Amino acid sequence: MKITEEIKISDNGFVFNSKTGDSFNVNPFGLELLKYIAEDKDFDSIKDEILGKYDVDSLTLEKDFYEFCALLKHHQIVAQGDPMEFK
Amino acid sequence: MPKQKITLAVTGLNNTDNPGPGVPVIRGAKESEGLEIRVIGLVYENLEPGIYMDGLCDRIFQIPYPSSGSEELIERIEEIHKQEKIDVLIPNFDAELFSFMKNEQRLSDQGVHTFLPSLKQFQEREKDKLPEFGEKYGVKVPASINLGSISQISDMEGKFDYPVMIKGQFYDAYQVNNEEQVKQAFFKISAKWGLPVIVQEFVKGTEVNVIALGDGKGNTIAAVPMRKQYITDKGKAWGGVTLADEKMMGLTRMIIRKTKWKGGMELELIKNSSGEYYLIEINPRIPAWVYLAVGAGQNIPEALIKLALGQDVKPMEAYEIGKMFVRYSYDMIVDLEKFAAISMNKEI
Structure with a gap:
């Protein structure tokens, strides 16, 4: 899963798709997740980072993360090469 | 100097x-x-x-x-x-x-x-000739038929699914959902803008626009794509943002190259969910949102003046992506x- 090249992400969480003109706001945690994805981290290392930093159980994190990823895909913020990725 | x-x-x-x-x-x-x-x-x-x-x-x-x-x-x-x-x-x-x-x-x-398009260029992009334009230049356009009288509404049968767009040859467009609404729109439009009234397939998607300037020899001197962010009840852009879309730019350059378009133009396109572009209209002049192109780095009015004076103008290729305009009343x-x-x- 890669953030598409037309996506511009500001430090304040403003996400702009320069190809479609769509814009989105993400909260600080969403921004953090986007940064991990942009750094090409796989889910296991993202999970380790988050579990070490926040009071959340692994199952909830996994569920919320996939939900977030589905939203990113829906809004063409990320492109998914392999459909089995993150599964 | x-x-x-x-x-x-x-x-x-x-x-x-x-x-x-x-x-x-x-x-x-x-x-x-x-x-x-x-x-x-x-x-x-x-x-x-x-x-x-x-x-x-x-x-x-x-x-x-x-x-x-x-x-x-x-x-x-x-x-x-x-x-x-x-x-x-x-x-x-x-x-x-x-x-x-x-x-x-x-x-x-x-x-x-x-620095205007030729009569031929002007006429072949007219709304009631869009299907022929699409075929001639290899551009996807929505299916349409021209209604010369109210009795021709029966010609729509089997050719269109509702909703459809009913358009005047110069201005006005209504989205309609049944035959009764087609009749109402037909009378409204024909009274104001004359005949034919155009019935056009409704293409679901996002409307995007390109402002461009052709030199009359097939070269694109300027082109900036934009998406309307705020639309008035008259369908006019009250805010918009420049886009980075090579497919739209390629389509614009292709149309200008093939038509050898001379002068300013605006392409109105619908991008459907499969990422295909349908040309719904070519306005044969500079559109009202031209100052966005100037602000994004392409001074189209200046280039057009120079071309009108017979001066050499080099194609402008760069523009700022994500530049916005917001209109206001005062x-x-x-x-x-x-x-x-x-x-x-x-x-x-």
């Missing part, structure tokens, strides 16, 4: 909720680094806001509507030219373009230069004298 002094005549100073492109064209022209522009505003109505904007026009003249006849309009331009020595004229209304295109040579012989307090002068003397 001293700036070249140019007298520019511009129509379309109606910066209303259905804005003409005149005011942004003048703003762009005045920002030219190489040209010193003296502006002659040409207006049809005495309440066009551009008349009252300080520092916009050096002189203002009222001109007759093209509907009163090409000859009357052109004679008025010649009369103004005798006083003001117009170098370049940029007409900004669809309805007046025909008169100016037809009289291009006559005006040019007197030193009034324009109450000007003006003295009655200006209104009286344009009403009584037809000039200021």
